Amino acid sequence: MNNQQMNKEDAMWMGIWHQLQEDKMKPPNEREITIQDSDGGFFERFGSMLHARNEDTEDNFLGNAALVDPEASAFLKKKEKKEAKIESRIGDDEDGDTGKDSGNESAEADSDIEEKKEDIQEIKNAMVGMNIDELYEEILFEILHNVGSDESKVSTESLFSFLQEAFKFQQESHEELLEKARIKEAPEMRLNIEVIEAKDLNSKDPNGLADPFVTLYIASAPNTRYTSSVKSATLNPKYEEHFSLPISENPNEDTLIIEVWDFDPAETIGEKMNKFFEIKGAKGFRKLMKEIATTASSGKHDNEFVGCSKVPLKTIPAAGLVMWYNLDKKGKTKTQGTIKVRLNFSSAKNDQVASQEHRHLLKILLYHELESSKVAHHWWSGKFSSLAETIITQHQAQSGLTDIDVAFAQWSVYCEVHQHHPLSFELFERIIDKLIKPIQTRNVTHEEEITIFFESTKRLLPSCFGIIRKLRKKLAGDANTLKHLTRVINIISKIATLEPTPSIDLFPEQYFGWLKKTGDLAVDIRDVMNQAVTIAAEEYFDGIVDQNELNSDDNESRLQQLIKVIQLVRSDLQRAIEHHDKVFQEKMNYQYAAVIYKVYDRKVMELVKPIVQDICNTKIERLDLLDSKDMKHNRYEEINMLTTLFELYLLLKRFSVLGSALCPGVVDFQMKDYYEWFSSGVAHWLDISVYKALTRIQKAIELDPLIAVDATVKYSSSAVDTLAIFYQIRIFWQQLAWPSAEGAFIFVSKIVDDICRCCVFYADKMAERVDSLGMVETVYEKKFQVTTEWCLAINNIDYIRQSIHSFVKELGVDDIIRNMSDFRGPLDAKRCSDTIQNVMENAIDTEKNKILELIEKLARKMNPAMRRFLTEGAELFDTDSNAMDRLMMYMEDSLKTLHTELNDDNFTRVLDAIWVEISCILYDLVQGSIEKRRPPSFYSNLRSTLQIMVENFKCQNSDKPIQSSDKETLESIDKLLELHGYEPADLIHQYYKERYTMQQKLEDSPFGLLTVQCFFQKNVLEIEVMNAKHLIPMDTDGQCDPFVRIHFFPEDKFAGVTQPKTKVIQKTLFPMFDEKFSITLNDEQRKLEEAIILFSVKDKDYFGIANQYVADTFLMFKDIADITSDSGSIKQLHLKLTRPESDESMESVKALQYRVGDKLAKEFLKKLKTKATESK
CATH class of the missing domain: 2.60.40.150 (C2 domain)
Structure with a gap:
């Protein structure tokens, strides 16, 4: 098939697609509703409707990805409350922590419980080894001896009052300790x-x-x-x-x-002089001169x-x-x-004592700050009141604590307080930024600081991982949630870069009850991160499965519940991709979305696979629909289930594609063979679809009014309905996108074969539909009339046929074959391609043959009328009969309808078929007429009729020449009619014209050459017979006695014209005649361009009765120069001598043989027979 035709087909298919898209926007008409109702909208349900549902589902999925699923949220809250009942409160030190964590230690960190009021007395009692009175006295002492510019900003009395309130000291105790502070020696x-x-x-x-x-x-x-x-x-x-x-x-x-x-520096004058070339500007020169002068005079170097x-x-x-x-x-x-x-x-206080004092001071002031300000969880970010800030700053300054020392103290205290009242993660993020380098380089005042850091860190980490585990409880796009997550990941990532003290377990069971440890092997922070993400995903999945009952006996319900579960899983993945994954990757290079995908990959496989295989292999009734003609195929429940089954398939396909994007290079997914679970279901659908397609095609043809769809096209509704079926099947297949190359080839081969069967079926049924149409009967005659319905039937079949190539291309066969080549090798791929190509080409050829059969049937139906009109026209051509007019009117009406209604290709095919019929009619008429010895006028009339018809066909075909596959046959019949229409003299002339044509084609002659010179001068023909060469010997001595006789044809036109003869030249095969003849012609004779001059060479028989025939040569008037107005020499003509061979095979001779009653014909045939005898 050439590229131009392929482009036409592609354009046609695109036109179908756009038309179908427009039709989708219109409500279906009554005919379309009837057709769809005949099979319950089978193809729409699996094609466009399933596609639309899938797209709507995807739109809803994308729109709702950020929302919290209420069912899953309810499950998680229910689980959390249950675990909270057995969860112990995490104490301030490990000795007091005997409860086991249930995995919900971050309930407070996630702001899901009410804020707890802290008892400051409990905090004071918890300060092991620290005398509160001594700390209070120390702070009072520092207030009395304030340093720095802060001293004048806050009054001493305000500080005393604030400190007393924070420490909850009675006035008496305060006065006592203040007095001690006053008499204490000032610090250095x-x-x-x-x-x-x-x-x-x-x-x-x-x-x-x-x-x-x-x-x-x-x-x-x-x-x-x-x-x-x-x-x-x-x-x-x-x-x-x-x-x-x-x-x-x-x-x-x-x-x-x-x-x-x-x-x-101390330099001599010489050394200074060496700097001369280093001088920069006039100022530099003056400075150098001054230095030299100073050195020379005093020798000083100040x-x-x-x-x-x-x-x-x-x-x-x-x-x-x-x-x-x-x-x-x-x-x-x-x-x-x-x-x-x-x-x-700074002061000279002991570093460890100072750090311990600072930690306890921070803790007391922080609890006081939280209690007095009523700040919400996760909001306090390190900002104390101005009085508290002054006290803390003075303690740092007078204790000689560096910023790093303070940061260590803050980390320890804030981690501890965070367990009871969650603080802002931004605070911890700022502090660890200060500490990470000193810890990594071990650049700390005391090694104990690092131990305290990690002891505190293990109190903070449960809250951090709690944020990660409870992400699904929050709106994904919520700014605060993302802020918390970003800071938590930042904190974890930085802690991950630190090497903990060997004796410290950062993940004790009391804080990490959900963590799975293998024996005594230590886990690092990335392992914990991975488990937190994995366990959270597993709990979420289990929760949505528990909320969606899958134990129903109704397969449709089971499938619907599976769809809901997978939609929720995909929504969770989408939230992870859009909102969380980037944070994990940027901060920790952790593939968050990929990890939870792998969890869901395993869980979905375990859940879906057994159910789908059970339904496809046991719940779907497998029947041979094509052989069960009386089967009740409208089993809507099963069709509904199939629709839902493939909706589930499409969701799994999207899920699988998402995995390839999230985990590039990973091939061992649990879901990688998900499509194989549906193989039986797809095969069953294809079995049903071909039956449904044939049924719908038949219904569409029955309801087809055989009227063009609109004024711009030349096909009717059934063609559109049939292509709409193919379009729906194509949508289904494209949505299916079967991943396996082998499986895709098997299914697409089945689809192609089924579509081809549908095309052939359509052609048969459409031919049956119009077979009885077109017969017109009046009181005078009964004839077949070409109708629009016949034309549309032909166009419809051709329209369907043209769609096959484009449809197969749209199915993605080329891609499947390429995949087969990669999978099985080029040879197997070539065999597969050839298989599909053969199926397709066979269908196209069959369709084309169906079109030709329909066209031939149409032409055969026109045969009786054309035969009758042709016969009557030939017999009564010169009479007043209107048979010829009726024939022309019949042909004109038929061709006009055909030309108007058919496309160009089919119109050409119909013309071919009609010409075949006309050829057969004419051939039969000629043969019958010859046997009946009809006169030449009959054949002339028949030929005139044929020529009129040819002209009529040319007009109908836009003045283009007839392009008929039977053109040679028509030309042969025209020639035959022409011959049989000739009078005997004309037939004889025709015979010599044929001999002349044969002579012109000869390259060489075994009978020799005759050289002549001929020219016209006005109406005088000058002939000079010059010589002959290489004549064949006629005498026993190997010689010849030749002479030349000249004849003119047609004889009746040259009656009375002298027929000259040369002299005899004896005993030679190379005679030199050199004789000239002048022959005067009348005007009519001179104008006969096809007049033939016969030069007949004979051998003189001196003893016999008759001269012997040697050979002939011919010259036509049109070959002879006219020198009436010219001068100069005339070229010699070397004419090849010939003898007649198998004259009986020549059409002109055959025509003469039928003129048995004509004297001229009998005499001519007798002469030919004599020549033939003498030539042997």
């Missing part, structure tokens, strides 16, 4: 300084740079100075050096002095002052600061640069 304070860097220093050296160093001292003790290292050749030095300066008892009256100097900054100690807050300070120089208005330093106060 120090100012900790980190010189970080300086920028944009003023240059002091000739090269435009400086060699700066920093000097630090307290104004009240100028002799105690601290100096940094020298940074060579730079104006932007980086130091990062630490210093600790003692300060006076009254620091608020003192000042820190920061000086920057340029180091000037450092040069750059600038200084003065920092009053009272401006430094207790929490410390990092600040850029300008460097000034006396007499200079312009800044000499800037320097960045970190400043904070």
Whole structure:
């Protein structure tokens, strides 16, 4: 099939598709409703309706993916309440924690229980080893000796009052401890300084740079100075050096002095002169000259002052600061640069004692903060009240705690409090960001801090994993939920980078009762993450299965429940993909969606496979529908179940495709062979569908009014209805998208074979439908009339036939064959392709033959009328009979209908068929007429009739020449009619024309050549017979006595014209005649272009009665030059001599043989017989 035809078919199929899409938007008419009702809408239910339901389901699925499923949520809450009854409250230390966790330790962390009020007295009692009075006294002491700029912001009395309220101390106890604090010796304070860097220093050296160093001292003790290292050749030095300066008892009256100097090394004059080429600008030159002069005169090498900054100690807050300070120089208005330093106060208190005090202080103040502010769970993010902040800051400063020490204390306290009152995960995220590097590098004040960190961490982790396990209880797109999740994953990911202290189990059973451990093997945090995600998915799946009863005896209900379960599972996966997976991947490189998919893959397989196999293998009644003609096929319950079954299949297909996307490279899914569970169901559906298709096609043909669907097309409703069936089957197959190459080939082969059977069935039934149409009977005659119905029937069959290629292509056969090639190899794929191609081509050929049979039947039905009209027309051609008019009218009406209603291809086919019939009619008439010895006029009349018909056919065919497969037959019949219409003289002339044509085709002649010169000069024909060559010997001595006689044909046109003869040349086979003849012709004779000149060469018989025949040659008037107006020589003509061979096979001779009563014919035939005898 060529590309142009394929493109036409593709365009046709696209037109069908668009038409069907438009039709879907229209309500079905009464005929369509009747057709669909005949099989209960079988194809729509499995095609477009199933597709639409699937799309609606998918839209709803995507729209509801973020919603919490109420059934699953109810199950999880029910399970949670049950577990909560046996869950023990997690205590403040491991010794007091005897309860086992049920997997719901994050119920509070998930904000699903009411906020609990904490008893501060219980917290105080829980502070093992810590004397609250001593802590209270220490804090009072620090308030009395406040340091830093914070001192003036809050009154001492306010701090005392707040502290008393937080610690729940009576006034008497407060006064007693305050008095002790007053008489306590003031602490020794120090100012900790980190010189970080300086920028944009003023240059002091000739090269435009400086060699700066920093000097630090307290104004009240100028002799105690601290100096940094020298940074060579730079104006932007980086130091990062630490210093600790003692300060006076009254620091608020003192000042820190920061000086920057340029180091000037001890150099000789020569060494300084060597720097000449390093000079930068005129200023640098002056500096170098000044240095040389100073060295030469005094030999001194003093450092040069750059600038200084003065920092009053009272401006430094207790929490410390990092600040850029300008460097000034006396007499200079312009800044000499800037320097960045970190400043904070500290004391010489024991580090471990200080840390322990800070932890207990934080705990008391935090519980007081939570109790007084009534803050909701997960909202407190580290912001204390201003009074609490002042107390905490002063304790850090006066205890000498670093920021890292404070962060460790905060982590320990906040993790503990989080168990009772969940705090914001943002708080823990900030703290661990500070601690992760010191822990990894073990850069801590005491190793004990790391142990305390991990002890605290194991109290926080249950809440973190609880957030992960309870994700399904929250609206997926909720901003707070995503915020919590992101922070939790951040915290877990950072903890995962740390190596816990070996003696600490981060996942004790009392906190992680749901965790499955293998023997004594330790689990890492990623294992716990994986189990948390996996167990949560399993619990969710079990919950929705419990909520959807699957033990019903009704198969339809079982399938519907399975569909609901899978929809819920897919919704959960969709939520995971859209909202959660990115967080897990970015923070922990953890494939969250892929992990839960694998859980569902296993669970869905375990649930669905046995049910589907049970229904497909035992619950569907397998019957041979095609052989059961009386079977009640409208079993709607079974069809409903099949619809639901394939709806389930489509869901599983989407589920499987999702797995390939989530887990690229994974091939061992439990669900990988899900489609095999449905094999029996698909096979059964195909058995039903072919029966339903044939039934619906028959119904469509019965209801077809055989009227064009609309003015733009030339086919009727049954063709559209039939293609609509194919379209529905195609939708079903495309939705099925069978993954297995072998299985897909088996099913698609069945579909192609069934569709081809339907096409052939349609052709047979459509032919039966129109067979009785078209007969018209009047009082005068009975004849077949070509009708629109016949034309539409032909077009319909052809329309269906043309759809086969495109339909098979739309089924994706090419892709299936390619998959077969990959799976089974090119040879097997080629055999499979050939099998489908053969089925398809056989169907197309059969359809084409059906069309030709219908067309031939139409032409045969026209035969009697055409035969009668042709016979009457030939017999009565020259009379007043209107038979010819009636024939032409009949043909014109028939061809007009055919041309209007048929497409071009089918119109051409009909013309061919009609010409075949006409050929048969004419052939029969000619043969019968010859036997009846009809006169030449009969044949002439018949030929005239044929020519009129040919002209009529040309008009009907848009002036195009007749393109008939039987054209040669028609030409042969026309020639036969022409011959039999000739008079005897014309037949004789025709004979010589045939001889002339045969002579022209010869390349060489065994009888020799005759050379002549001929030309016309006005009406005079000049002939010069010049010579002959290579004549055949006629005498016994091998010689010949030749002469040439000249004849003109047709004889009746040249009656009275002299027939010249040359002289005899004896004893030669190469005679030289050299004789000229002038023959005068009349105007009529001169105009006969096809007139024949016969040169007959004979051998003179001197002893016999008659001359012997040697050979003939012929020349036509049209070959002779006319030199009436020209001058010059005439070309010699070398004419090949010939003898007649098998004259009886020539049509002209056959025609003459039937003229047995004609004298001229008898004489001519006698001469031919004589020539033939002499030629032997």
